[in-house]
Amino acid sequence: xxxxxxxxxxxxxxxxxxxxxxxxxxxxxxxxxxxxxxxxxxxxxxxxxxxxxxxxxxxxxxxxxxxxxxxxxxxxxxxxxxxxxxxxxxxxxxxxxxxxxxxxxxxxxxxxxxxxxxxxxxxxxxxxxxxxxxxxxxxxxxxxxxxxxxxxxxxxxxxxxxxxxxxxxxxxxxxxxxxxxxxxxxxxxxxxxxxxxxxxxxxxxxxxxxxxxxxxxxxxxxxxxxxxxxxxxxxxxxxxxxxxxxxxxxxxxxxxxxxxxxxxxxxxxxxxxxxxxxxxxxxxxxxxxxxxxxxxxxxxxxxxxxxxxxxxxxxxxxxxxxxxxxxxxxxxxxxxxxxxxxxxxxxxxxxxxxxxxxxxxxxxxxxxxxxxxxxxxxxxxxxxxxxxxxxxxxxxxxxxxxxxxxxxxxxxxxxxxxxxxxxxxxxxxxxxxxxxxxxxxxxxxxxxxxxxxxxxxxxxxxxxxxxxxxxxxxxxxxxxxxxxxxxxxxxxxxxxxxxxxxxxxxxxxxxxxxxxxxxxxxxxxxxxxxxxxxxxxxxxxxxxxxxxxxxxxxxxxxxxxxxxxxxxxxxxxxxxxxxx
Amino acid sequence: xxxxxxxxxxxxxxxxxxxxxxxxxxxxxxxxxxxxxxxxxxxxxxxxxxxxxxxxxxxxxxxxxxxxxxxxxxxxxxxxxxxxxxxxxxxxxxxxxxxxxxxxxxxxxxxxxxxxxxxxxxxxxxxxxxxxxxxxxxxxxxxxxxxxxxxxxxxxxxxxxxxxxxxxxxxxxxxxxxxxxxxxxxxxxxxxxxxxxxxxxxxxxxxxxxxxxxxxxxxxxxxxxxxxxxxxxxxxxxxxxxxxxxxxxxxxxxxxxxxxxxxxxxxxxxxxxxxxxxxxxxxxxxxxxxxxxxxxxxxxxxxxxxxxxxxxxxxxxxx
Numbered sequence: 034x035x036x037x038x039x040x041x042x043x044x045x046x047x048x049x050x051x052x053x054x055x056x057x058x059x060x061x062x063x064x065x066x067x068x069x070x071x072x073x074x075x076x077x078x079x080x081x082x083x084x085x086x087x088x089x090x091x092x093x094x095x096x097x098x099x100x101x102x103x104x105x106x107x108x109x110x111x112x113x114x115x116x117x118x119x120x121x122x123x124x125x126x127x128x129x130x131x132x133x134x135x136x137x138x139x140x141x142x143x144x145x146x147x148x149x150x151x152x153x154x155x156x157x158x159x160x161x162x163x164x165x166x167x168x169x170x171x172x173x174x175x176x177x178x179x180x181x182x183x184x185x186x187x188x189x190x191x192x193x194x195x196x197x198x199x200x201x202x203x204x205x206x207x208x209x210x211x212x213x214x215x216x217x218x219x220x221x222x223x224x225x226x227x228x229x230x231x232x233x234x235x236x237x238x239x240x241x242x243x244x245x246x247x248x249x250x251x252x253x254x255x256x257x258x259x260x261x262x263x264x265x266x267x268x269x270x271x272x273x274x275x276x277x278x279x280x281x282x283x284x285x286x287x288x289x290x291x292x293x294x295x296x297x298x299x300x301x302x303x304x305x306x307x308x309x310x311x312x313x314x315x316x317x318x319x320x321x322x323x324x325x326x327x328x329x330x331x332x333x334x335x336x337x338x339x340x341x342x343x344x345x346x347x348x349x350x351x352x353x354x355x356x357x358x359x360x361x362x363x364x365x366x367x368x369x370x371x372x373x374x375x376x377x378x379x380x381x382x383x384x385x386x387x388x389x390x391x392x393x394x395x396x397x398x399x400x401x402x403x404x405x406x407x408x409x410x411x412x413x414x415x416x417x418x419x420x421x422x423x424x425x426x427x428x429x430x431x432x433x434x435x436x437x438x439x440x441x442x443x444x445x446x447x448x449x450x451x452x453x454x455x456x457x458x459x460x461x462x463x464x465x466x467x468x469x470x471x472x473x474x475x476x477x478x479x480x481x482x483x484x485x486x487x488x489x490x491x492x493x494x495x496x497x498x499x500x501x502x503x504x505x506x507x508x509x510x511x512x513x514x515x516x517x518x519x520x521x522x523x524x525x526x527x528x529x530x531x532x533x534x535x536x537x538x539x540x541x542x543x544x545x546x547x548x549x550x551x552x553x554x555x556x557x558x559x560x561x562x563x564x565x566x567x568x569x570x571x572x573x574x575x576x577x578x579x580x581x582x583x584x585x586x587x588x589x590x591x592x593x594x595x596x597x598x599x600x601x602x603x604x605x606x607x608x609x610x611x612x613x
Numbered sequence: 614x615x616x617x618x619x620x621x622x623x624x625x626x627x628x629x630x631x632x633x634x635x636x637x638x639x640x641x642x643x644x645x646x647x648x649x650x651x652x653x654x655x656x657x658x659x660x661x662x663x664x665x666x667x668x669x670x671x672x673x674x675x676x677x678x679x680x681x682x683x684x685x686x687x688x689x690x691x692x693x694x695x696x697x698x699x700x701x702x703x704x705x706x707x708x709x710x711x712x713x714x715x716x717x718x719x720x721x722x723x724x725x726x727x728x729x730x731x732x733x734x735x736x737x738x739x740x741x742x743x744x745x746x747x748x749x750x751x752x753x754x755x756x757x758x759x760x761x762x763x764x765x766x767x768x769x770x771x772x773x774x775x776x777x778x779x780x781x782x783x784x785x786x787x788x789x790x791x792x793x794x795x796x797x798x799x800x801x802x803x804x805x806x807x808x809x810x811x812x813x814x815x816x817x818x819x820x821x822x823x824x825x826x827x828x829x830x831x832x833x834x835x836x837x838x839x840x841x842x843x844x845x846x847x848x849x850x851x852x853x854x855x856x857x858x859x860x861x862x863x864x865x866x867x868x869x870x871x872x873x874x875x876x877x878x879x880x881x882x883x884x885x886x887x888x889x890x891x892x893x894x895x896x897x898x899x900x901x902x903x904x905x906x907x908x909x910x911x912x913x914x915x916x917x918x919x920x921x922x923x924x925x926x927x928x929x930x931x932x
Contacts (some may be wrong), residue, residue, distance in 0.1 A: 158871055160916065186925045191868035196931045227931050231673065238674045255670055256926040257884035261912070308676070330628045337621050 043346060047339035048332070055331045063320060071310055075287070078236070078309040079275050082289050085233060086302045089241065090291045092229050097198075097295040100221045101179055104202040107139060107217060116207030118150050126152065137187055137197045137220040141206065144173055144214045149206060155190040163216075172203050173214055181296045183251040184223045184243075196223045223252070230254065236308030244268055246297040269301060277306070345370035349378055361389035425479045441478055444471040454501060458583075461611050462529060462536070463495035469504040469527060476512055484516045484523030484542075494531050498609040500583055503576045507540045507590075507602045510555070510573050515544020515600055531608055538604040546596040555592060573602070580606060647677040647898045649891060650700040651709040654736070655687040659863045660838060660883050664711070664735070666930045667887025675895045680705070688812070690714040694721055701725045707894040710744075711736040715783075719743060731897050735890045738783050745897060748890050750881040751908035752784055756791020759834050759858050760800070762877040762913055766856035769800045771831030773856075776821070776840040778812045788836045788860070805830065810840055817843025818850075825851055832856030838863060841878070845869035864929065870916050877915045880928055885909055 107126060114122040118141065130136055130152050141150035146164040151157075163169055168180040182199035197220035206215035230241040231254060242253040248268050250259065258264040265281035267288070275289045285306040292299050345367050355363035364385060365378040422445055429437045451468040454460050460468075466488055473486045508525060516523030526541045547555075555573045577590040584607050594600040651668055653661050665681050672679035682700070684692035690713040698721055700708050708725060712718045712734055723743050726732050733746035763773065775792065777785045789807070796802050805828075810817045821844045825833075833855060835841040841859030848857055849869060857875045869875050886909060897903045918924050 156868075158868075160871060183922075185922070186920060186929045188920045191871055192865055194864055194867065194929050196929065223931065238676055240674060253926075254931075255674070255888065257667065257882065257928075257930065258888055260923045260926040261882050261885055261910075263882070263885050263889065263909070326628055326631060330625060333621065333625060333628075 042343075044336070044339045044343040047342060048335040051335035051339065052328075052332055055335070056328055059324075059327070063324065067317065067320070070316075074309060075277075075306060078304060079287055079289065082235060082239075082287060082302055082304050083275060083291075085235070086241075086289050086291045086300060089229060089233055089302070090293055090300055093226060093300065094293055094295045096226055096229065097181065097200075097293070100181075100198065100200040100219065101202075103133070103136060103219050103221065104179065104200055104217055107219065108202065108204050111141075111204060111206070116205050116212055118206065123150070126150070135222050135225055137193070137195050137222050138189055138218075139220075140189065140218045141204075142216045142218070143206060144216075149215060155193055158188060158191045161189055163218075168201055169216070172201050172216055178202065183245055184226070187220050189220070196227070197221060198223055198226070226252070227254075233302070235302055235304045238308050239302065239304040241300055241302050242266065244299045244301060246271075251298065271299070273299075342371065345374040345378065349374070349381060353381070356385055356388075361385055361392070421479070422475055425475075429478075437478055441475055444474045447471045448475065452502060458501060459498050459609075460501040461495060462490065462497045462499050465499045465501060465504055466490055466495070466527070466529065468502065469508060472505045472508060473525065476508070480512065480517070482522075483519070484512070484525055486525040486527070489526075489528040494529050494536070496611050497531055497536055498611040499536060499606055500580060503580065503604055503606075504538060504540065506573055506576050507538075507604065511540060511542035511544060511600060511602075514547060514551075515542040519544055534608050536606040536608050538606075540602045540604070541599060543599040546598050546600055547594045548596060552592050552594050556590060576604070580604070647675070647707070647895050648705040649677050649679045649707050649709060649894050650703070650705040651679060651681045651711075651887075651890070652693060652696050652700060653681065653683045653711040654693070654713050656683045656685060658687075658838065659865075660861060660881075661711075663883035663930055664887035664890075666932075667884035667889075668709075668891045669887075670884075671888040671891035671895075675892065677891060677895055679891060684713075688713065690717045694718060697721050697725065701728055701730060705730065706898050708732045709890045709894055710734050712739060715739065731894070733890060733894060733897070735886050736784075737781050738787075745905070746893055746903055747906050748886055748893065748904070749784075749908055750886070750911055752787035753791035753794075754908070755860065755879050755881065755911050756788040756793070757795045758791075758879045758911060758913055759788070759836075759860065760792050760795030762858045762879060763796075763802065763832050763834060763856060764800055766858065766876045767802070767832045770802060771856070772803050772805050772829070773832040773834060774805050774828070774830055775807045775834045775836065776817075776844060777807070777809055777836035778817075778839045779809050785836050792834065792836075802832075810843070812839055814839055814843040814846070818846040821847040822850055825853060825855070830855065832858065835859045837861060841875065842866045842869070845874050848874045867919065870914065870919060873916060877913055879911050879913050881911045882909050882927060884927075884930055 106129065110125045110129065111118070111122055114125075126139060130139060139150065139152040140148060140163075142163050143149055146162065146169065148157075148163070168182070171177065172180050180199075180201040182197075182201075184196055184198055186194045187197045188194075200219050200221060202217045204215050204217050205212040207213075230243075230252070233239070233241055235241070240254050242256075243251050245251045248271055250256065250266060250268060253259055253266065255264055255266075259266050267278060267280060269276060269278075269288050269290050273290050273292055275287065277285065277287055280286055287304045287306060287309075289302045289304075290299050291302070345365075348367070349365050352363040352365045364382045367375050367378050370378070422441070426438055426441050426445075429441065448468060448471040451460065451464050451471070454464070470486075470488055477484065477486070504527065508527070511525055512523075516525070524543050526539075528539045528541075530537050530539075556577055557574075573590065573592075580589045588605050588607060591603040591605065592600065593602075649668075649672065651665075653664060655661050661683065668679055668681060671677070682696045684690075684696070693713050694717065697708070697710065697718065701721075701724075708730055710718070710722065710732055712722070715737070722732050722734075722739075726743060726745075732744045733748065734744050735748045736750075738749055739747050767773075775789065777789075779785065793804070796804065808824075810820060817840050825844075825847055833844060835844055835858070838861040841862050844857065845859065845862070845866060846869070848855060849872070859870075859875045859878045861881055862870065862875070862878050870878055889907065889909070893903050893907075912924070912927060914924055914928060919928065
C-alpha cells in the first residue's frame with residue numbers, strides 16, 4: 034500500500050506514461066525494421082546468389098564449350114594432315130597439348146578400339162578397354178556430335194588419377210586411301226571447373242555442387258564425405274528454383290538451382306543463411322547495447338520533464354500545507370512553470386490573501402467583542418458597592434464616629450484609585466493585594482470587626498503582573514456566604530504564590546462553607562453574572578470568565594468548600610513578569 | 614534548478630557520446646575467423662595430403678583460418694613438439710594434433726590445454742582427459758576388414774604372415790587385435806608370424822623380395838602404407854600369385870592394386886578425418902556440440918571397384 038502510495042504521484046505517472054509511449058513504439062519499430070531488414074537481406078541475397086550462379090553457369094558453359102573446341106582443333110589438325118596420324122600431326126598436336134595445361138590426355142581410337150594416338154603416352158592400364166565405355170558404340174553409330182562424361186577419375190593410365198571430364202567426338206582417320214571411323218577422346222581436367230565453383234563467393238560457408246540428369250551428385254567439394262556417408266546433402270528438384278531449406282546438420286540454407294545449357298547438368302548453389310545474416314548479428318549486438326542506453330536516456334528525460342511539470346505543483350502543495358497549519362504568509366512565487374499552473378498559483382495566492390484578510394477581520398471583531406464584555410463586567414462593580422459603602426459611612430457619621438469615617442473614606446479612595454488604575458486592565462500583584470486590603474478594611478468596619486484578615490505575599494511576587502479586581506469578588510463571596518452568619522469571629526486568609534509559569538492566589542475563610550450545588554452554581558450558572566445579594570454585585574463567575582477570556586481555559590478559579598468548616602478559592606493565572 | 618538542469622544535460626550528452634562510440638567500435642562477435650593450427654606428422658605422403666585437403670575443405674566451408682604444420686619427416690617428434698609450442702605462443706584458437714609420440718608430447722599438450730587453447734588429436738589415440746576430443750579411424754574395425762578381405766582371397770584356411778612397421782605401436786596393436794579376433798573366431802587361417810619392418814619402402818621391398826621366395830605362404834597382410842607399398846613392389850618384381858591384403862596405399866602406387874599385385878586394400882578415410890577435425894574445432898570455439906571420441910570407418914577397395922562412381926569420389930581427391 035505504501036509502495037502504491039509512493040508510485041501514485043503525478044511525476045511517476047507522467048514519467049511512466051512517457052517512457053512507455055517512447056519505448057513501446059521504439060521497440061516495435063526496431064523489431065519490425067530488423068525483421069524486414071533480415072527478410073530483405075535474405076531476398077537480396079537470393080537475387081545476388083542467383084546472379085552469381087548465372088555467371089558461374091556461363092563460365093562452366095564456356096569451359097565445356099572450350100572442351101569441344103579442343104576436339105574441333107585437333108580434328109582440324111587431323112584434317113589438315115589429310116586425316117593421317119603422321120609425324121606432322123603428332124608434332125602439331127604435341128605443341129597444342131603443351132600449350133594447354135588443362136588437357137590431361139588426347140587419345141584417338143579406331144572403330145575397333147585400337148589406340149591410334151596417345152598423349153601424354155604414360156603407362157596404360159592393362160585392364161582398361163575402350164570398348165567397355167558406355168559411349169563407344171553409340172558415338173560410332175549414333176548421330177551425337179559430342180559425348181560429355183561426368184566428372185571422373187582418369188583411368189586410362191595406371192599412375193595418373195586426376196579428375197577429368199572426357200569429351201568424345203567421332204572423326205575420320207585416314208588409312209591408305211580410305212577413311213575409317215575413329216573416336217577422339219580428350220580428357221579435360223576439372224581443376225578449372227573446381228576452381229570456378231570454389232572461388233564463388235557464397236557467403237564463406239557456401240558451396241556449389243553439380244547434379245546430372247538423374248539428380249545424382251556428380252561433383253561436390255565434399256564428395257569424399259558424402260559418399261562415405263559422413264555428410265548428407267539435400268539434392269533439390271530437377272527444375273531451376275530458389276528455395277530455403279534446412280540441411281540434415283540443422284543449418285538454414287538457400288538452395289539455388291541453375292541448368293547448364295551445354296549439358297543436361299544442374300548447378301546447385303548452397304548459401305548458409307547464418308552467413309548472410311551475420312551482419313545482422315552485429316547490428317543486433319549493437320542495438321542490444323545501444324537500446325538500453327537510449328532507454329536510460331528516455332527515462333532520465335521523462336523523469337526530468339515530469340519533474341519540471343510537477344515541481345510547481347509540488348511547491349503549491351507544500352505552501353497549501355503551510356496554510357493548512359495557519360501560515361498565511363506561505364504565498365507561491367513561481368519562477369517558472371506551465372501557464373495553467375502559474376494561473377493556479379496566482380489564484381491560490383489571491384485566495385490565501387483573501388482568507389487571511391477575513392481571518393484578521395474576524396479576529397479583530399472577536400477581540401472587540403471580548404473587550405466590550407470585559408469592560409461591561411468590570412463596570413458592574415461600582416454602583417452596588419459604592420451605595421453600600423456610602424450608606425455605612427453615612428451611618429457612622431450620623432453616629433459621630435468621625436475617626437472611623439475618615440478611615441472608611443480613605444480606604445474607599447484608595448480602592449477607587451486602584452480600580453481606576455489609569456484605565457489599565459492589568460496591575461502589579463502588590464496593587465491587587467492593596468486593593469483587597471482596602472476592601473477588607475471597609476467591609477471589616479461595616480461588619481463591626483466580625484472577622485479578621487491576613488494577607489501574605491513577598492517582594493518578588495508583588496512585582497508580577499495580574500488581572501485587576503479579581504480578589505475583591507472572592508472576598509465579597511467569603512464575607513456574604515461564609516462569615517456574615519457566623520456566630521464566632523470569622524477569619525479570611527489571603528496568600529499568593531508563584532510557580533515557574535503560574536501565579537496562584539488562595540482565599541481561605543473559616544465560614545459556614547457551602548454545599549456542592551452552591552459550589553457548582555458559582556462557576557457554572559447558566560444565567561450569567563448575578564450580583565450577590567447585599568454584595569458588591571460582581572460574582573465569582575465574573576472573575577472566572579474574565580480570567581478565561583484573557584488567558585484561556587487552562588486558567589481560572591478552583592473552589593473547595595466544606596460545610597461548617599470553610600471555603601478555599603484558588604485563582605490560577607499565568608506568571609507574567611512586571612517592569613516598574 | 615539551473616544546477617540540476619546543467620547536470621542533467623551533461624549526463625545526457627555523455628550518454629549520447631557513449632552510444633555514438635559504441636555504434637562505431639567493433640563489437641566482439643562470431644564474424645571473426647576461427648584460427649586453427651593443425652600439426653600433422655609429416656609434410657609428405659598421400660595420407661597427410663588427404664587430411665590436409667579435408668581440413669582445407671572444412672576451413673573454406675566454415676570460413677576458418679587454417680595453418681597446417683608438420684615436421685620434415687614423420688619420426689621427428691622434437692620438431693613436432695617445437696611446432697606445438699610455437700602454435701601455443703601464436704595464440705591460435707584451437708590446435709589439432711596428429712601426435713608422433715604420446716609420451717614425449719603429453720606434457721606440452723597438457724600445458725597448452727591448461728593455457729586455455731583447446732587441443733584435439735587425430736589419427737593416433739590419445740587420452741581424452743588431456744584433450745577435448747580425439748578422432749581416429751576405427752582400427753579394430755580395420756583389422757576385421759583385413760580379415761574379411763583375406764578370406765575373400767584365400768578362403769578360410771591357409772598360412773599367412775602379417776607385416777607392419779612400428780611407427781605407431783598403438784594403431785598397429787589395435788589393427789592386430791581386430792584382425793586376430795576375426796581370424797580366430799571365423800577361420801582356420803594360421804598366422805605364421807608378425808614381421809615388423811623398417812620404416813622405408815625400399816628396405817621392406819628388398820627384405821620381402823627374398824622372404825617371399827623363401828617362404829611358402831598363402832597370404833600376406835600389411836598393416837600400414839610403407840609395408841603395403843614395399844611388399845607390393847616385391848610381389849610385382851617376383852610376379853607371384855599370393856593373397857595380398859594391404860592398408861592405406863599411396864595414390865601413385867594404386868597401380869599395384871590395379872595390376873593385381875595387391876588384391877585388396879583397406880583404405881582409411883583421411884579426407885574425412887581432416888574435414889571433421891576442423892569442423893569439430895570450429896564447433897568447439899563456437900560452443901556448439903562436439904564429439905569427444907569419434908572413430909571413422911574405413912572401406913575396402915580392389916581393382917574392380919576402385920574406379921566405381923562412389924568409391925572414386927572417396928579415395929581420389931580433386932587436385
